[in-house]
Amino acid sequence: MKRKGREKKRREGDIPTGSFSDIAFLLIIFFLVATTLTKVKTITADLPSGEKSAQTQSEKTPIVNLRGAEVFLNDKKVTLEGLDDRLAALELADKEPGDRVIMLESANGTPYESYFQALATISANDGVVAIVEGEE
Amino acid sequence: MKKRNQRKKRKPIPVPIASMGDIAFLLIIFFLVCSEISRDNSNVQVQLPYSEYVEKNEARIAARVAVDASGEIYLDGYNVTTAKDVEWGVRAILAKTISDDQRHVQFKCDANLPKEQFEPVLKAIAEAGGIIDAVGEKNE
Numbered sequence: 001m002k003r004k005g006r007e008k009k010r011r012e013g014d015i016p017t018g019s020f021s022d023i024a025f026l027l028i029i030f031f032l033v034a035t036t037l038t039k040v041k042t043i044t045a046d047l048p049s050g051e052k053s054a055q056t057q058s059e060k061t062p063i064v065n066l067r068g069a070e071v072f073l074n075d076k077k078v079t080l081e082g083l084d085d086r087l088a089a090l091e092l093a094d095k096e097p098g099d100r101v102i103m104l105e106s107a108n109g110t111p112y113e114s115y116f117q118a119l120a121t122i123s124a125n126d127g128v129v130a131i132v133e134g135e136e
Numbered sequence: 137m138k139k140r141n142q143r144k145k146r147k148p149i150p151v152p153i154a155s156m157g158d159i160a161f162l163l164i165i166f167f168l169v170c171s172e173i174s175r176d177n178s179n180v181q182v183q184l185p186y187s188e189y190v191e192k193n194e195a196r197i198a199a200r201v202a203v204d205a206s207g208e209i210y211l212d213g214y215n216v217t218t219a220k221d222v223e224w225g226v227r228a229i230l231a232k233t234i235s236d237d238q239r240h241v242q243f244k245c246d247a248n249l250p251k252e253q254f255e256p257v258l259k260a261i262a263e264a265g266g267i268i269d270a271v272g273e274k275n276e
Contacts, residue, residue, distance in 0.1 A: 017157075024160030031167040041190040042242065042269040047262035066251075106251045113247040115254070116185035116272055124189040131259060 043120040047129050048101075062090070063132070064122065066106035066114050080117055087125035102127040180204050185247040186275040193269055195240040199229045201261060202244040207253040219256035226264035241266035 064083065065072035072078065073086055092100045102122045106115060122129050180202040201222055202210040209216050211225045230239055241261050245254045261268055 021153075021157035021160050024157055024164060027164050028160060028167070031164070035167070039192045039194075040242070040271050041274055042193040042271050043187060043189050043191075044193075044195070044240070045268045045270060047258065047268060106255070108250070108252055110251040111247065112245050112249045112251075112254050113185040115251065116245075116247070116270055117187050119270060120187040120189040120272070131255065131262070 043116070043123050045119050045123045045129055047131060061101055061103055061130075062087075063103040063105060064118055066104070066110045066118055068107065068110060069114055071114070071118060080121060083118070084121050084125065087122065087127060090125070093126040097128060100126060100128045101130050103132050104129050105132040180210055180244065182244055182246040183248060184244070184271060184273045186273050188275045190272040190274050193240075193242075195237065195269060197240050197242045197269065198233060198238055199226050199266065200242045200244070201226070201257060203246065203249060203254050203257055205246040205249065207249065209257055219260040222257055223260035223264045226261055226266050230265050236267065239265060239267045240269050242269045242271060244271040 062074055065075070070077060071080060071083055073083055078086065087102070104118060104122065119129060182202065182204055200210075200212055204210070209219065209222060211222050216222060216225065226241055233239055243258065243261060245257075258268065
């Protein structure tokens with residue numbers, strides 16, 4: 001019995017903390033590798049929700065049509081640069097939100113690339129995009 | 137001269153490494169506090185559209201919607217079946233928000249996808265009250 005007690009006392013030891021800093025640095029390296037610092041590039045478009053109304057479809061409201069890769073503003077074919085110039089001339093930024101509405105209509109099969117570029121051009125000129133249901 | 141050399145040998149400069157562990161743990165805590173767990177749909181491979189108007193997004197994103205080249209729709213990384221699911225999901229997320237700054241919804245879509253597949257999703261986000269942040273590449 002006496003011998004057993006002695007053995008127990010001998011087993012008492014320190015907690016090994018020597019490798020703590022190594023573990024910590026490994027964790028830091030893990031976080032550095034796993035973290036993504038890149039920010040995505042976007043265009044911001046506030047599309048008003050709700051059903052179509054007579055007010056939004058007034059004749060004054062400019063309408064942008066996308067037919068494949070071609071762009072039309074009020075049924076006149078324009079380039080993206082031309083659309084930008086025409087929208088800039090409207091000076092939408094100085095208008096009330098209700099008067100900034102630009103209708104966006106697209107034909108079936110229009111690729112997202114064209115849609116995105118039109119959306120970006122309208123948004124860059126402070127236009128509020130109202131998506132028009134295309135003809136089926 | 138001999139005496140000087142002896143002195144130099146006696147005084148080796150110790151590098152203080154005792155606090156290295158503490159510094160390391162402080163750095164870990166810093167990373168844990170500052171990092172935001174990514175909910176990006178990075179596994180969704182899409183060809184992004186180009187525009188000269190895209191800018192680095194500083195807004196805090198409430199939800200992330202992606203449509204891949206095959207037309208599969210993802211909401212915060214989860215595959216959903218219809219645009220209506222996106223509307224309900226985004227509506228539920230935005231129900232907790234109080235200001236316009238918190239309504240930003242990231243939209244990532246393949247550049248070649250036809251209108252029939254992406255437009256219902258865009259409308260769904262708009263119907264749910266989200267401000268669309270459409271992801272693209274800068275056209276130099």
